[in-house]
Amino acid sequence: MIVGTVGCGLRYAVKRSGNAVGYCSLTIKCGTRDEGDFHSGIAHFTEHTLFKGTERKSAKVISGYLDRLGGELNAFTTKEEIVIHSTVLKEDLGKAASLLLELATCPTFPEEEIAVEKGVVIDEINSYKDSPADDVYDKFEEALFAGHPLGRSILGTAASVKKITSKELRQFTKEHFVPMNMALAIVADIDEKKLEESVLKLVGKVFKNEPATGGERIVTPIPVKPAFNKQVEKRNHEVNAVIGNFAPSLDNTEERFAAILMSNIIGGPASNSLLNSLLRHRRPGIQSPAEQPITGEKRMGLRCRVVIFTVHRIRHNDNQSRVRARQLGKMSGCDLEGYPEDAGRGIFLRQAEGREKAVPRPARHQLRQR
Amino acid sequence: MIVGTVGCGLRYAVKRSGNAVGYCSLTIKCGTRDEGDFHSGIAHFTEHTLFKGTERKSAKVISGYLDRLGGELNAFTTKEEIVIHSTVLKEDLGKAASLLLELATCPTFPEEEIAVEKGVVIDEINSYKDSPADDVYDKFEEALFAGHPLGRSILGTAASVKKITSKELRQFTKEHFVPMNMALAIVADIDEKKLEESVLKLVGKVFKNEPATGGERIVTPIPVKPAFNKQVEKRNHEVNAVIGNFAPSLDNTEERFAAILMSNIIGGPASNSLLNSLLRHRRPGIQSPAEQPITGEKRMGLRCRVVIFTVHRIRHNDNQSRVRARQLGKMSGCDLEGYPEDAGRGIFLRQAEGREKAVPRPARHQLRQR
Known part of the structure; x- marks a missing residue:
């Protein structure tokens, strides 16, 4: 495995595997804990709406882009990170990696798409009500981290999600989606040196000669309480x-x-x-x-x-x-x-x-x- | 990947991977659909109780056997198969494969262990009641395959599980756990030819020169009903x-x-x-x-x-x-x-x-x- 850091601050890891398909992920150090004064659930909602349009692609194009190659594109959010990932034939890894970076660097958050996506996320929030094992964690973290963003549900609440705007999403990604917060990982049956060269070339193209700035985690102190x-x-x-x-x-x-x-x-x-x-x-x-x-x-x-x-x-x-x-x-x-x-x-x-x-x-x- | 069949009827597949750990599984073509006149849930209960003792090892020894090597041992049952599997360092694959075959070929089903395990399985049955998405499948299959073993829940019911005896488990495995019904698969960073040789040697030792017999699936016709x-x-x-x-x-x-x-x-x-x-x-x-x-x-x-x-x-x-x-x-x-x-x-x-x-x-x- 080769790991390294590009001048702009983005980190990468490439690893040779013996599999017929290749895997590619872009992790952004930004999750629920970084929501600060933003509406609860914005990190997760950002993850959902990254797919709703970029400066070069519509939601529809993004949705079918890797599908047409027989690949997959998906994402998830934890309290500490947002991860966008894809599985494709190794020949298509360049397209996949390029798409992941495009989603993370120039999303447009179209208002009409956001309105629809709110329904999807609120459905997701409701669906967890049928899962007691998930619920107990949410309740526990809510009590343990009360008053801190870590105490929030990753999904937010129906009320908080409804309030999120396109402007707020742009502000949130502007603050957190910087190369210093990003890590690109590729696992495929391709020579590691060649993989590294391709990553450097791609990242150089996306971030030009940007210097490494930002990425410092804003730390919100946790209010300490007695055992409960x-x-x-x-x-x-x-x-x-x-x-x-x-x-x-x-x-x-x-x-x-x-x-x-x-x-x-x-x-x-x-x-x-x-x-x-x-x-x-x-x-x-x-x-x-x-x-x-x-x-x-x-x-x-x-x-x-x-x-x-x-x-x-x-x-x-x-x-x-x-x-x-x-x-x-x-x-x-x-x-x-x-x-x-x-x-x-x-x-x-x-x-x-x-x-x-x-x-x-x-x-x-x-x-x-x- | 090399695939083949040993004289006794057992099939195998070995594949080289680039991973640091090795994987090993033994699949037995025998699941809920093969329960016939046995008590409902016997296939799944067999899977649980294979770990409760063999002619050479107690439940306690089995439980810690791969643990001590830093490995894992687990199993699952579907409507069509029972799978026992393990993950270990590649050096320990011989021990793992040998253990899987031992569990499948000479389990003793000790009465006192079985009594305890019934509590575990009944807990498992109850736990699914909190999972509506699983429940809907069970209900659907129950209606679609009514009267056929395929319509049974994999786990059985609390009442049916309570009735299972050590004798019944022995009868069930005698009928179904024959080499013709087994497939051994290994994935590890080891030369495939060498892996194949080891598999042939191990299987030869376990099954001696047994001829390939049994393994024919007893087919229970499905009662056909109008759409519901x-x-x-x-x-x-x-x-x-x-x-x-x-x-x-x-x-x-x-x-x-x-x-x-x-x-x-x-x-x-x-x-x-x-x-x-x-x-x-x-x-x-x-x-x-x-x-x-x-x-x-x-x-x-x-x-x-x-x-x-x-x-x-x-x-x-x-x-x-x-x-x-x-x-x-x-x-x-x-x-x-x-x-x-x-x-x-x-x-x-x-x-x-x-x-x-x-x-x-x-x-x-x-x-x-x-």
């Missing part, structure tokens, strides 16, 4: 529970790797045998958080700590489940004394007691993608 | 709808590829630009079936046709959505005249009118994995 213990009543079959705290951001690579390693030791997204034997097989009643990371608590450079673990699917009205949840809590170093005895069907949230007092400093977290 | 139009009341936010019919099985490769191609033309799991512009962007109210295949109707050799398309997330009480659903129906050749005017919040199922009368013949379908 909340319950939300829902009509679900299961209880979904999250117990957690702060953790290292995407920006904080080294600490983050340490946290991921700790997560894998305790259980991890692949649900290791320790977790399986402690919870799933020996202690029916609590299902392991198969899809969600279990992150070990760790003192971080940024004095941020994260979601420590999640317990999905505690059987309601089952005292044994509560006992097991406490055991799991102890295993991860959490004090779970406050586990509510009357936890019924619903969503149960708990921020762990910190071993040190957190101070208001930047939190940089990667959270689930949508 | 059903609604199920649910308390979900959205209406989830499926409109479909029979389609070619995993066994029927050529017809299946044709159906997949048709699916991609109409919309496909990647949701192409045609589908996006028709539904998602131009017609808010119906969200595209982003995760589910849209399969074009096609006359099949087996006279089976499949799920033609699914419309998730129709806004309830929205007349425009109904109009759009009809348009989508026409696009895929379905008669949607019967679309219920009073479709409220709920699950809406409809089998399309066939252009020819289906006759009671084997249906061989690949369906979602769990």
Whole structure:
């Protein structure tokens, strides 16, 4: 793999693979946490409306551009980044990479397209109401990061999305969509040196001789609050529970790797045998958080700590489940004394007691993608 | 890629990749559709309990075996197959492949482990109740394949799972877990010829000089019924709808590829630009079936046709959505005249009118994995 930085500040990584198709992605360091005074959900809405027209292509042309080559074009937004990506035959990678950069550098945000897209996003917001496992995360983050953009749902609310204007989208991308915030990655069965040359040529064409400016993350301090213990009543079959705290951001690579390693030791997204034997097989009643990371608590450079673990699917009205949840809590170093005895069907949230007092400093977290 | 068949009937495929880790899977042609007179959910329950002990290893040893190498071991069941798979460092592929074959050839199904696992599976059954998009498929297949094992939920019911015994599991695997029904696949950064040699050696050791016997799928005829139009009341936010019919099985490769191609033309799991512009962007109210295949109707050799398309997330009480659903129906050749005017919040199922009368013949379908 070859990695590097172009003069304008854009970073790139190219890697040879043995696959018949090639992959290309453009990541922009700009997500929900960067929304500041903008309307909630603007990062995600920007991702949707990048496809609605550029200075050279209409929404219709963009929609069919890679389709006609048998390729795919898609995107997602997390709390820390917007990623546009495509899969094409390797011969078409130049077109794909060029399109991704075009979408990110000269979107026009046509008013009439935006009006239609609001309906699409509001549908998406509503659709998550049928997913309790997603809902519990949103509720938890809302409580943990209350008052901070990180506490917002990635999608925003129907009310906030309705207020977003073309002008606001242009302002948002002007502030954040700068080469210093961008990283282009290509994986394909092509010589890496040649790939690098093509990337340099393409990026040079798009950004001319622009100097590297901007890209500094505007850090909004997180208001610190005492540990909490909340319950939300829902009509679900299961209880979904999250117990957690702060953790290292995407920006904080080294600490983050340490946290991921700790997560894998305790259980991890692949649900290791320790977790399986402690919870799933020996202690029916609590299902392991198969899809969600279990992150070990760790003192971080940024004095941020994260979601420590999640317990999905505690059987309601089952005292044994509560006992097991406490055991799991102890295993991860959490004090779970406050586990509510009357936890019924619903969503149960708990921020762990910190071993040190957190101070208001930047939190940089990667959270689930949508 | 090298593919081949060993004397005992087991098929294999080995492929060189450029990845640091190796992948290994053992697929057994045996799923929900092969349950016949066994209790509903036995295929899936077999998959779970293969890990509960073999003639040489206890459940605990199996659980930690690849974990200790930093690897992963998992499995899933569909209506047509059980797949056990692992990801390990390439040096450990021999151990992984050997373990997969051991799990499939000499499981002991210890009674006490089975009792515990029933709790785990019943939890899993209950957890799907919180997922309307899964539920609509189960309900649809139940109606489409009524009276046939294909109409059963992959997981079975709490009542049927409780009845499964160790003896029944042994009988089920004896009938279906024969080399003729197995395929071993390995993808790793290892010379393909060497990989093939290792596979032949390993399989020879496991199956000795057994001749190829068994493996013929016992075909249960599907009772044919007139097209139906059903609604199920649910308390979900959205209406989830499926409109479909029979389609070619995993066994029927050529017809299946044709159906997949048709699916991609109409919309496909990647949701192409045609589908996006028709539904998602131009017609808010119906969200595209982003995760589910849209399969074009096609006359099949087996006279089976499949799920033609699914419309998730129709806004309830929205007349425009109904109009759009009809348009989508026409696009895929379905008669949607019967679309219920009073479709409220709920699950809406409809089998399309066939252009020819289906006759009671084997249906061989690949369906979602769990």
